[in-house]
Amino acid sequence: MNILEVEKLTKRYGGESVVEDLSFILEKGTATALIGPNGAGKTTSLSMLANLLSPTSGKITMEKDVSLGFLPQYPQFFPWLTAVEFTELAAKISGVEAKQARLQSIKTLEFVGLENALHKKIGSFSGGMKQRLGLAQAIVHRPNLLLLDEPISALDPTGRREIMNLLKSLQQDTTILYSTHILNDAEEMTDQLLFMREGRLIEQGSLKEVKKKHADPCIQIKFRNHTHALEFVGSHTWKCEVEENLVLIPVSKSGPTMQQVLHILSTEKQDIVGVEFQDASLEEIFLKVVAAK
Numbered sequence: 001m002n003i004l005e006v007e008k009l010t011k012r013y014g015g016e017s018v019v020e021d022l023s024f025i026l027e028k029g030t031a032t033a034l035i036g037p038n039g040a041g042k043t044t045s046l047s048m049l050a051n052l053l054s055p056t057s058g059k060i061t062m063e064k065d066v067s068l069g070f071l072p073q074y075p076q077f078f079p080w081l082t083a084v085e086f087t088e089l090a091a092k093i094s095g096v097e098a099k100q101a102r103l104q105s106i107k108t109l110e111f112v113g114l115e116n117a118l119h120k121k122i123g124s125f126s127g128g129m130k131q132r133l134g135l136a137q138a139i140v141h142r143p144n145l146l147l148l149d150e151p152i153s154a155l156d157p158t159g160r161r162e163i164m165n166l167l168k169s170l171q172q173d174t175t176i177l178y179s180t181h182i183l184n185d186a187e188e189m190t191d192q193l194l195f196m197r198e199g200r201l202i203e204q205g206s207l208k209e210v211k212k213k214h215a216d217p218c219i220q221i222k223f224r225n226h227t228h229a230l231e232f233v234g235s236h237t238w239k240c241e242v243e244e245n246l247v248l249i250p251v252s253k254s255g256p257t258m259q260q261v262l263h264i265l266s267t268e269k270q271d272i273v274g275v276e277f278q279d280a281s282l283e284e285i286f287l288k289v290v291a292a293k
């Protein structure tokens with residue numbers, strides 16, 4: 001079931017296309033990562049979906065009972081308010097009853113890891129704390145569709161891990177569309193990938209589909225030195241590449257399987273450091289996709 005359908009969404013400024021013919025769907029309960037280089041049109045697209053910017057053309061259809069949560073790339077806060085005051089205000093604006101708003105704010109701030117800063121003024125918050133507060137205001141009213149513009153990019157590795165785990169735990173009841181530059185983290189939480197470049201969608205699909213299409217997996221054998229690696233390659237007919245002390249054998253229909261490689265290595269009593277299956281990371285695929293089109 002689709003919670004959101006986007007059809008040929010376009011935004012132009014003075015005849016210049018910033019987003020062009022963007023079409024995709026979000027299935028209920030899924031997480032979609034929107035990725036693309038700077039200026040690709042991610043923020044503009046999310047702002048149109050959040051109804052903060054009107055499209056030049058195209059259609060956005062949301063399921064009838066959608067409750068939307070939005071985290072902008074640069075959220076604006078009132079520095080003189082405390083975290084709980086700000087989140088309570090956001091809850092009320094999003095339609096939470098006054099009686100409930102305070103309790104829900106406290107629970108949400110605890111959820112995002114700000115339990116020790118409930119009554120601190122936002123003006124004293126670090127960048128990471130503000131990022132968490134931004135997420136809190138986006139989820140305080142328990143939305144079922146969450147649009148997040150760079151929710152983890154401003155965080156340090158520990159903070160990113162924590163927020164990714166929080167987002168994963170939200171996924172049970174929430175459909176999530178988020179933009180990010182941190183591709184290694186995106187790899188962990190993505191049912192669908194949308195690659196944008198220069199306002200256009202240039203690739204989309206599940207991580208598995210995209211990897212199948214663009215990744216060149218290989219078996220990597222690590223030898224003690226370059227000479228050993230060269231000797232190994234010279235004595236076999238497999239198509240391989242040598243990089244320093246590594247031998248890389250592409251996994252293809254005509255190439256050997258991991259089992260065959262392990263068998264050969266053990267029967268030949270090769271003195272190796274290790275063998276592993278190497279799959280391309282999302283980052284490598286991203287660079288390839290963005291460069292190719």
Ligand SMILES: Nc1ncnc2c1ncn2[C@@H]1O[C@H](COP(=O)(O)OP(=O)(O)OP(=O)(O)O)[C@@H](O)[C@H]1O
Nearest residue numbers: 013018019036037038039040041042043044045073
């Ligand atoms: N109000 C505007 N008027 C003219 N051009 C704009 C306007 N807003 C955005 N743009 C242009 O649209 C393009 C896409 O911007 P957008 O912020 O959507 O990209 P992005 O993918 O979110 O980039 P980043 O990763 O750097 O945040 C950029 O070239 C930007 O300069």
